[in-house]
Amino acid sequence: MAKATYIEHNGTVRSVEVDDGISLMEAALANLIPGIDGDCGGAAACATCHVHVAEEWLDKLPAMEPLEHSMLDMAAGSDHRSRLACQLKMCTKLDGIVVRTPLGQH
Secondary structure, eight states, rough: EEEEEEOOOOOOOOEHHHHHHHHHHHHHTTTTTTTTTOOSSSSSSSSSTEEEEEEGGGGGGGOOOOOHHHHHSSSOOTTTTTTEEEOOOGGGGTEEEEEEEGGGGG
């Protein structure tokens, strides 16, 4: 298990334990993290799991697929730190990752 920390737009911090292979979206839903809805169930088709990844974690993430990039182009508040939590699978390499939920999703 690895730890993921979600920071809400208002500064509330929630850290959860996540099994390897579970997406950050699935972990957020299982732990009732506000601001992550996952309406499409993890198919990268809605951007309701949009998060901003802390700068120090960006280089550790897998490359973004074209579908994810397209969804983020339409997401409010998207920037260079934006990723879809459904596309980020937890692994030992990501133990301690920190993500922020955007204001538009609350």
